[in-house]
Amino acid sequence: xxxxxxxxxxxxxxxxxxxxxxxxxxxxxxxxxxxxxxxxxxxxxxxxxxxxxxxxxxxxxxxxxxxxxxxxxxxxxxxxxxxxxxxxxxxxxxxxxxxxxxxxxxxxxxxxxxxxxxxxxxxxxxxxxxxxxxxxxxxxxxxxxxxxxxxxxxxxxxxxxxxxxxxxxxxxxxxxxxxxxxxxxxxxxxxxxxxxxxxxxxxxxxxxxxxxxxxxxxxxxxxxxxxxxxxxxxxxxxxxxxxxxxxxxxxxxxxxxxxxxxxxxxxxxxxxxxxxxxxxxxxxxxxxxxxxxxxxxxxxxxxxxxxxxxxxxxxxxxxxxxxxxxxxxxxxxxxxxxxxxxxxxxxxxxxxxxxxxxxxxxxxxxxxxxxxxxxxxxxxxxxxxxxxxxxxxxxxxxxxxxxxxxxxxxxxxxxxxxxxxxxxxxxxxxxxxxxxxxxxxxxxxxxxxxxxxxxxxxxxxxxxxxxxxxxxxxxxxxxxxxxxxxxxxxxxxxxxxxxxxxxxxxxxxxxxxxxxxxxxxxxxxxxxxxxxxxxxxxxxxxxxxxxxxxxxxxxxxxxxxxxxxxxxxxxxxxxxxxxxxxxxxxxxxxxxxxxxxxxxxxxxxxxxxxxxxxxxxxxxxxxxxxxxxxxxxxxxxxxxxxxxxxxxxxxxxxxxxxxxxxxxxxxxx
Numbered sequence: 001x002x003x004x005x006x007x008x009x010x011x012x013x014x015x016x017x018x019x020x021x022x023x024x025x026x027x028x029x030x031x032x033x034x035x036x037x038x039x040x041x042x043x044x045x046x047x048x049x050x051x052x053x054x055x056x057x058x059x060x061x062x063x064x065x066x067x068x069x070x071x072x073x074x075x076x077x078x079x080x081x082x083x084x085x086x087x088x089x090x091x092x093x094x095x096x097x098x099x100x101x102x103x104x105x106x107x108x109x110x111x112x113x114x115x116x117x118x119x120x121x122x123x124x125x126x127x128x129x130x131x132x133x134x135x136x137x138x139x140x141x142x143x144x145x146x147x148x149x150x151x152x153x154x155x156x157x158x159x160x161x162x163x164x165x166x167x168x169x170x171x172x173x174x175x176x177x178x179x180x181x182x183x184x185x186x187x188x189x190x191x192x193x194x195x196x197x198x199x200x201x202x203x204x205x206x207x208x209x210x211x212x213x214x215x216x217x218x219x220x221x222x223x224x225x226x227x228x229x230x231x232x233x234x235x236x237x238x239x240x241x242x243x244x245x246x247x248x249x250x251x252x253x254x255x256x257x258x259x260x261x262x263x264x265x266x267x268x269x270x271x272x273x274x275x276x277x278x279x280x281x282x283x284x285x286x287x288x289x290x291x292x293x294x295x296x297x298x299x300x301x302x303x304x305x306x307x308x309x310x311x312x313x314x315x316x317x318x319x320x321x322x323x324x325x326x327x328x329x330x331x332x333x334x335x336x337x338x339x340x341x342x343x344x345x346x347x348x349x350x351x352x353x354x355x356x357x358x359x360x361x362x363x364x365x366x367x368x369x370x371x372x373x374x375x376x377x378x379x380x381x382x383x384x385x386x387x388x389x390x391x392x393x394x395x396x397x398x399x400x401x402x403x404x405x406x407x408x409x410x411x412x413x414x415x416x417x418x419x420x421x422x423x424x425x426x427x428x429x430x431x432x433x434x435x436x437x438x439x440x441x442x443x444x445x446x447x448x449x450x451x452x453x454x455x456x457x458x459x460x461x462x463x464x465x466x467x468x469x470x471x472x473x474x475x476x477x478x479x480x481x482x483x484x485x486x487x488x489x490x491x492x493x494x495x496x497x498x499x500x501x502x503x504x505x506x507x508x509x510x511x512x513x514x515x516x517x518x519x520x521x522x523x524x525x526x527x528x529x530x531x532x533x534x535x536x537x538x539x540x541x542x543x544x545x546x547x548x549x550x551x552x553x554x555x556x557x558x559x560x561x562x563x564x565x566x567x568x569x570x571x572x573x574x575x576x577x578x579x580x581x582x583x584x585x586x587x588x589x590x591x592x593x594x595x596x597x598x599x600x601x602x603x604x605x606x607x608x609x610x611x612x613x614x615x616x617x618x619x620x621x622x623x624x625x626x627x628x629x630x631x632x633x634x635x636x637x638x639x640x641x642x643x644x645x646x647x648x649x650x651x652x653x654x655x656x657x658x659x660x661x662x663x664x665x666x667x668x669x
Contacts (some may be wrong), residue, residue: 046216046239048214048219048243063251071108071217082100083101084099084133086135094135098284112177117172124141126141137162143169153194155562156190157191179194256301256327257330258301261295264338265337279308303326308320310338317343348392378433408427414445431508433451459504463495464502467544474496475521475651511528513527519549520545526538556569559586578649583642585641585642594633611634625652635656641661
């Protein structure tokens, strides 16, 4: 494959996609150092121009039409004839047309698709043509060596490789329509996720359009504008050093209305809002959406066959399929009545977990009544991870799970649809017996009840003290409960940072051990604690000062190139037994990072936090020992410069101070 080797550049307001230069439509930057470089595509380049005429629009301002090129000729840059984006969002399917990338230029590929918020993992899967796209043959674009750690929304990819372990993972801050761009012009290739429009637009004052530096080859050009039917000019041959005039391209107004009415079967006093989605028949991506509690109107649909899907909280889904609509006509589909209740999206749900080896063949099928699912398991005292697995497959569709925070059963707890590692539900079972599991999708939540037997009423309480620390905030100690003489944890708690208190309630009669530990303190265990329907107070358990459990700690995150690479991540200096420091230069922006222990992610656990919580530097913040996805620290830097980080393992917190601000930008820029 021929690919140009270029210095790495930033994606900016001007987007040059693998030889598709948009400089004629947007400014290129300032002075002699533009944000984006116009590439000279392999084999030379040419351009196209023309003017759009909008039916019914007599003068400026004209609508802005989006121009999407589709490269048809054999490529001098890419070695592939087709690329499909496959990932956790579609079960790594290669047959989902919504994620087939459009070859927009010699070296560039683009797809617009809908994603949920949060972490998504994917590969750019290649083929010689649309019928031969397959994993690993030829090699696919991904990002190896990151262990599923989310990468920035733009960056570099590995050269095409075979095998598992090189998925690209990114964290999308909002759900909805995203544009994904793959640029093969650089070595290594680059990717971009953006909510902005990266394609050229026509001039709203004149209707004119001009695209320069197009790779030599044959293109189809598609023009789209709100309220107008899309128009495609096909088989345009772009020759070297020549500009092709496409003349006048007429945009026909999209007229006619598709209308209907929403009714609620229980005639509620306060009508809820319903979401009405219009899909091209049989597809998974809506072409139009509206919110209403009564009538709906869609204008601007092209001639075609559509499905209408209506959803509202507390009601079953309403659906009309195979509606034939003709542009220029008005069509009313009548009333869609929503019936109260829940209509599950799933045919089967199974309980799969540690108690059956996460083997679906041994996992019982739950009994379904609408959206309430029930099953009974016989369990022994232990801590178990499990999921409510949907439709006979892990992760696709998503399963009901949690955060792996231990929960004591019996009890009722929230759940949500999840996928990936680290998203199981963790329960602590304290006594032998039959346990009924009830999953209610309408909330959603699950309840575990113990069948038969008397309710457990005993408890163990106490507090944790720390040598050398006399006042709040106190460190967080991990307090773990075991059956006496057993090494299998039943349940764990964290001591209160103000008082050091902890408690285990609703304990069956029996003998227990309690183990107390905290980073940089000596652990203690109280054994053979007899519980018989009453409260047992252990008093204060004082932990003596200890040493760090780690030989090295590094700051590893998105501020290095490449990001989250241990080989280029700064090592912290051990200033005392449990205090570590390092100085890092940070540009303004947002970064994910962890304090990685002993040179390897997750084992032993690293110091991190909750990626959903943004910490604005400078300041002092809590941290904790963590492992797995979603547990990095999320920092926001408003003033760039040299930041001095101090990690205190005893107090489980870090402090970041700005020592030297970055120089002010050149006033002439």
